[in-house]
Amino acid sequence: MRKQFTEVLVIGGGATGLSAARDAVMRGFKTLLLEKGDLAHGTSGRYHGLLHSGGRYVVSDPHSARDCIAENRILRKIIPSAIENTDGWFVTTPEDDPAYADTFLAACKAQGVPAEELNVDVLLNKERLLNQRISRTIRVPDAACDSFDATHILAHDIKARGAKVLLRHEVIGLEIRRQKVCGVNVRNLLTDEEFLIETSMVLNCSGAWAGNIAAMAGGFLKVTPGKGTMIAMNTRLVNTVVNRCKLPHDGDILVPVGTVSVIGTTDIPVESPDQYPIEDWEVEFLLNEGEALIPGFKKFRALRAWAGVRPLYDPTAGGKTESRDLTRSHAVIDHQARDGVGGLLTMVGGKFTTMRLMAQDLVDEACKQLRTKRPCTTAETPAEAPGTKHYYLAQRLNRWEQSHAQHTALTDPIICECELVPESKVRAGIEASQSKILNDLRRDTRLGMGPCQGGFCAYRANGIACGMLAQTPEDAHTTLAQFLQERWKGQRNLLWDHNLRQLELDQNIYRNLLGLDHTVDTADIELYPTEKTA
Amino acid sequence: MTVIDISSLETTLSSDQCIKCNICTASCPVAAVTDKFPGPKAVGPQMQRLRQPSAPSYDKSVDFCNGCGVCSLVCPHGVQIAEMNAVARAVQMDRDGVPLRNKMLGRPEPLGKIGTLTAPFSNLPLALPPLRWAMEKTIGIHRKAPFPSFTGKRFRKWFKSHAPENLIGRRKVVYFHGCSTNYYEPRVGKAVVKVLEHFGCKVSIAEQNCCGLPMQSNGEFDAARELAKSNIAKLMPYIRENYVIVGSSTSCTLALKHDYQNILGLQGRDVEMIAKNTFDIFEFLDDLFTEQTLNPQFRRIKDAVFYHPPCQQRSHFMGQPATKILRRIPGLSFEVSTADCCGVAGTYGLKAEKYQISRDIGETLFAQIDRHSPSRVLCDSETCRWWIEGHTDVESIHPIELIADALPR
Ligand SMILES: Cc1cc2nc3c(=O)[nH]c(=O)nc-3n(C[C@H](O)[C@H](O)[C@H](O)COP(=O)(O)OP(=O)(O)OC[C@H]3O[C@@H](n4cnc5c(N)ncnc54)[C@H](O)[C@@H]3O)c2cc1C
Numbered sequence: 001m002r003k004q005f006t007e008v009l010v011i012g013g014g015a016t017g018l019s020a021a022r023d024a025v026m027r028g029f030k031t032l033l034l035e036k037g038d039l040a041h042g043t044s045g046r047y048h049g050l051l052h053s054g055g056r057y058v059v060s061d062p063h064s065a066r067d068c069i070a071e072n073r074i075l076r077k078i079i080p081s082a083i084e085n086t087d088g089w090f091v092t093t094p095e096d097d098p099a100y101a102d103t104f105l106a107a108c109k110a111q112g113v114p115a116e117e118l119n120v121d122v123l124l125n126k127e128r129l130l131n132q133r134i135s136r137t138i139r140v141p142d143a144a145c146d147s148f149d150a151t152h153i154l155a156h157d158i159k160a161r162g163a164k165v166l167l168r169h170e171v172i173g174l175e176i177r178r179q180k181v182c183g184v185n186v187r188n189l190l191t192d193e194e195f196l197i198e199t200s201m202v203l204n205c206s207g208a209w210a211g212n213i214a215a216m217a218g219g220f221l222k223v224t225p226g227k228g229t230m231i232a233m234n235t236r237l238v239n240t241v242v243n244r245c246k247l248p249h250d251g252d253i254l255v256p257v258g259t260v261s262v263i264g265t266t267d268i269p270v271e272s273p274d275q276y277p278i279e280d281w282e283v284e285f286l287l288n289e290g291e292a293l294i295p296g297f298k299k300f301r302a303l304r305a306w307a308g309v310r311p312l313y314d315p316t317a318g319g320k321t322e323s324r325d326l327t328r329s330h331a332v333i334d335h336q337a338r339d340g341v342g343g344l345l346t347m348v349g350g351k352f353t354t355m356r357l358m359a360q361d362l363v364d365e366a367c368k369q370l371r372t373k374r375p376c377t378t379a380e381t382p383a384e385a386p387g388t389k390h391y392y393l394a395q396r397l398n399r400w401e402q403s404h405a406q407h408t409a410l411t412d413p414i415i416c417e418c419e420l421v422p423e424s425k426v427r428a429g430i431e432a433s434q435s436k437i438l439n440d441l442r443r444d445t446r447l448g449m450g451p452c453q454g455g456f457c458a459y460r461a462n463g464i465a466c467g468m469l470a471q472t473p474e475d476a477h478t479t480l481a482q483f484l485q486e487r488w489k490g491q492r493n494l495l496w497d498h499n500l501r502q503l504e505l506d507q508n509i510y511r512n513l514l515g516l517d518h519t520v521d522t523a524d525i526e527l528y529p530t531e532k533t534a
Numbered sequence: 535m536t537v538i539d540i541s542s543l544e545t546t547l548s549s550d551q552c553i554k555c556n557i558c559t560a561s562c563p564v565a566a567v568t569d570k571f572p573g574p575k576a577v578g579p580q581m582q583r584l585r586q587p588s589a590p591s592y593d594k595s596v597d598f599c600n601g602c603g604v605c606s607l608v609c610p611h612g613v614q615i616a617e618m619n620a621v622a623r624a625v626q627m628d629r630d631g632v633p634l635r636n637k638m639l640g641r642p643e644p645l646g647k648i649g650t651l652t653a654p655f656s657n658l659p660l661a662l663p664p665l666r667w668a669m670e671k672t673i674g675i676h677r678k679a680p681f682p683s684f685t686g687k688r689f690r691k692w693f694k695s696h697a698p699e700n701l702i703g704r705r706k707v708v709y710f711h712g713c714s715t716n717y718y719e720p721r722v723g724k725a726v727v728k729v730l731e732h733f734g735c736k737v738s739i740a741e742q743n744c745c746g747l748p749m750q751s752n753g754e755f756d757a758a759r760e761l762a763k764s765n766i767a768k769l770m771p772y773i774r775e776n777y778v779i780v781g782s783s784t785s786c787t788l789a790l791k792h793d794y795q796n797i798l799g800l801q802g803r804d805v806e807m808i809a810k811n812t813f814d815i816f817e818f819l820d821d822l823f824t825e826q827t828l829n830p831q832f833r834r835i836k837d838a839v840f841y842h843p844p845c846q847q848r849s850h851f852m853g854q855p856a857t858k859i860l861r862r863i864p865g866l867s868f869e870v871s872t873a874d875c876c877g878v879a880g881t882y883g884l885k886a887e888k889y890q891i892s893r894d895i896g897e898t899l900f901a902q903i904d905r906h907s908p909s910r911v912l913c914d915s916e917t918c919r920w921w922i923e924g925h926t927d928v929e930s931i932h933p934i935e936l937i938a939d940a941l942p943r
């Protein structure tokens with residue numbers, strides 16, 4: 001078995017793990033990060049996309065609110081190109097108590113969240129689809145943050161600073177000697193090779209899976225996965241974040257993220273972080289809530305439904321089960337104090353917005369245990385080149401138009417038409433990741449995320465990947481089918497009107513034209529509806 | 535933001551319905567001949583998802599859409615692609631400013647006024663190669679683009695002095711003649727009046743101005759809206775008096791019927807009334823003949839002509855009424871073009887960067903004309919006639935001129 005050594009070993013390639021690795025490497029530790037999937041493979045790649053201003057929490061959880069506004073300001077500086085400065089509004093719809101707005105304004109003031117009530121026309125003139133009967137509108141500095149962009153930027157920065165990032169590497173066990181974790185057993189999921197990495201400190205940032213790692217150290221850690229379902233509407237129905245001005249509840253936020261707008265979320269405790277199918281009632285519930293903000297919401301095209309799991313730590317283990325009541329703020333768990341095993345710290349709870357702060361707390365604790373004093377510098381040091389601007393929607397269109405003026409459709413054709421991804425981008429993505437998995441390419445380039453959900457781009461990208469990575473035809477068929485299966489999962493709850501037509505067309509392309517269900521073993525891959533479910 | 539209002543929002547949001555089937559792109563005459571234009575699906579519903587009202591945008595490819603409207607017609611899912619393109623172009627122009635050339639091409643009326651006053655001298659510069667070369671270099675109007683000649687006597691002047699055949703006609707018609715008839719081709723207007731009066735209509739020509747389509751398609755929505763509103767105000771009194779509006783230019787009538795509401799986003803009862811009561815001259819005649827079971831008699835005309843229905847005519851959803859009427863002329867043999875588009879699309883083909891595209895689109899039509907070698911080419915749209923004439927050396931007239939010719943003497 002191969003052996004490696006790293007001072008700090010981070011488990012998890014989500015927002016928290018990447019931030020922790022960045023923090024550690026910037027404090028001068030030899031750092032390595034392990035992720036069993038791709039970057040943002042877990043909850044981070046499935047979150048709502050809101051960079052909180054703190055507004056949502058000013059009344060219910062003031063501590064979180066203060067963390068959010070501070071981190072909101074910092075992230076805008078360190079990962080600007082992942083953030084779109086959309087602003088956010090808290091609006092009182094006819095279904096909400098108008099008096100809450102006063103409570104809200106006072107709480108914003110108390111927690112230092114900038115909030116300004118403006119004449120409703122300011123917002124309603126800009127956002128023409130919003131309910132014209134909205135009676136109060138308060139502006140806060142919410143923003144949209146794309147998790148794929150954010151995690152890619154962080155990973156890039158970490159690697160540039162000398163840390164190692166190993167994707168598709170799963171932690172399968174911990175080496176414990178004299179009550180201390182001294183190494184991690186790892187399996188390379190692509191090659192099935194297993195090996196040991198020795199380390200002085202393991203930072204468990206595996207989110208909803210944190211309990212599994214704790215168990216490897218013989219500890220018991222109750223992390224209740226709280227499922228949250230969201231629906232991406234096909235277009236941006238709003239260009240700003242819109243929150244209902246009421247106590248935080250389900251389905252009360254609409255976030256414009258890239259080309260879509262996302263309504264969410266639900267919150268349901270589930271058994272396992274790996275299996276949590278979306279229920280039809282959730283879809284109906286979310287679309288109905290959308291109606292309160294945008295009359296006629298349901299007649300717009302709902303493109304995709306998906307869910308993520310909140311990694312909610314239950315310190316009282318076995319007590320309450322409603323997951324929104326659990327503490328939202330993060331906590332560092334010291335397994336030395338808790339389970340008598342040193343060299344392992346677990347981060348639980350938290351938010352995407354507070355990832356940097358969580359990492360700082362975690363690495364502060366690691367420094368303490370490693371008996372070294374090294375200040376955290378992540379808040380002052382941008383992960384991107386100076387002068388990098390915020391993301392804006394038309395950016396991709398502009399870039400494409402500018403390059404189109406030089407090239408023509410023939411020299412750099414568009415592969416994913418919906419999301420405007422040209423061949424050069426596809427090739428660069430595959431080149432960088434060396435991954436034949438089309439889902440990785442999707443997270444990198446947004447390929448397949450538009451209205452046709454892979455109908456027209458998947459076979460094209462698959463062909464390019466097949467050529468570049470010298471795959472066998474069988475392999476290539478399987479990766480194509482797997483990708484389509486992923487896409488189909490997100491559509492299955494939304495099959496009416498245009499999405500149903502779209503599915504019929506996509507199915508015809510892959511089943512009847514390309515005969516994909518004859519070339520792959522569909523026993524383990526569900527490719528579009530089977531006779532039973534159809 | 536004045537360019538996009540709530541009703542254009544409906545147009546732009548129809549992008550939601552696109553399922554990417556490519557039917558529109560397969561039918562687009564521009565996409566068929568050039569790589570510069572990625573096609574209706576791409577610049578319409580696809581790019582629409584990436585457009586952002588508040589951010590700078592470099593929305594250039596959409597300018598290569600010639601606005602023929604075929605895509606919106608063929609889309610099986612109700613995506614208003616051509617309309618969406620018009621809105622996107624207007625937003626782009628609103629942000630970047632409208633080029634001088636587009637401003638000139640968008641204003642046939644003031645140009646016409648000066649031109650007709652000084653004709654035939656005003657026709658000279660357009661015939662002089664060095665001047666045309668200079669025009670191309672300075673303002674981007676292609677040196678080979680055919681232009682019509684100004685007439686010395688405007689149609690409206692003629693109308694005022696003509697003695698009506700029918701003072702107490704059964705049907706009251708207000709004729710929307712458009713700029714081209716007034717300044718360049720009064721003969722078309724004369725033919726329309728002659729035919730209408732012959733079939734018992736009382737014809738009036740209301741005060742009117744340019745329909746606004748040239749401005750609209752050159753990206754000046756606000757100015758086009760002013761023209762539209764002014765026309766509506768001038769025509770409404772006639773509608774209240776039970777007149778119907780009849781036009782001989784398929785593009786002007788389409789503006790009144792469709793664009794005022796669906797592209798410029800005007801709303802209200804008046805614009806709806808105008809739309810409902812506007813008819814293409816042949817649509818009107820066809821109705822008249824069937825409704826009143828008239829059996830019009832025409833003189834024998836021994837001639838072989840070629841008829842090219844302009845693309846905008848399709849968006850009228852009225853079939854090809856001209857062919858029905860032409861068929862009634864004894865002795866006349868005519869071929870109907872199967873080409874989608876002549877290419878010029880209003881003022882599109884006059885522009886230096888688009889001239890070649892328009893020519894290439896027109897090749898199919900020009901070849902058909904060449905094959906049939908007709909005595910004349912009939913076409914209901916003025917800019918198409920000038921373009922066809924300029925590229926085939928076959929005289930091109932409005933079909934109504936032939937009908938007027940065929941009336942019993
Ligand atoms: C529905 C929903 C909506 C949300 N909306 C927002 C929001 O709008 N704004 C906001 O700020 N926050 C939001 N959050 C919270 C936020 O998404 C999470 O707090 C954050 O993404 C958690 O990141 P993480 O890195 O801790 O976990 P994850 O992103 O889940 O990362 C953990 C990683 O560990 C990997 N892993 C697990 N086990 C192993 C192993 N054995 N070996 C190797 N790797 C392993 C997993 O593959 C995974 O990639 C939302 C959460 C949910 C569920």
Ligand code: SF4
Pocket residue numbers: 561562563564565573574598599600601602603604605606615616619
């Ligand atoms: S309007 Fe005509 S030219 Fe423009 S995209 Fe549609 S079909 Fe093509």
Ligand code: SF4
Pocket residue numbers: 551552553554555556557558559574575578579608609610611612613615
């Ligand atoms: S025809 Fe309609 S549905 Fe098909 S690609 Fe074009 S816009 Fe989309």
